[in-house]
Amino acid sequence: MTALDQLVRVHRWNLDEKRQKLAELERLRERLVGNISVLDAELQREKEVAAVSDVTSIALPAFIRATLERRKKIEESVAEVDRSIAAARDEITDAFQEFKKYETAHGNHQRREAQKHSKREQAVADEIGLELHRRQVASGS
DSSP: OOHHHHHHHHHHHHHHHHHHHHHHHHHHHHHHHHHHHHHHHHHHHHHHHHHHOHHHHHHHHHHHHHHHHHHHHHHHHHHHHHHHHHHHHHHHHHHHHHHHHHHHHHHHHHHHHHHHHHHHHHHHHHHHHHHHHHHHHHHHO
């Protein structure tokens, strides 16, 4: 394995790691948004129960405050995760550009090596053809 092969491999691994990190952040964001939906549903249920029962309507304002505070904290977490996602996407863009640079160089190197090999084979074939032609000329005279 050449040094260029190793560089391509390392940069591909680095890119894959960054993609996995982004996927984890996106899953975290989905969970947090899901938590907000659960809180909203809980709040709605409690409001419906409080509308029917006087006992629960007394505790409703405290429940609403606590729920809204939890919702606010989760929304702040979502905003923080969104910033992390944006940074991760930037990192992926940079890592992809770096990977493509080495992958392109590797492809160019392989293409040059294939051309050299092809030229050597053609030179050998030309030499064989020339030698056969000389023998035919020598035996024909």
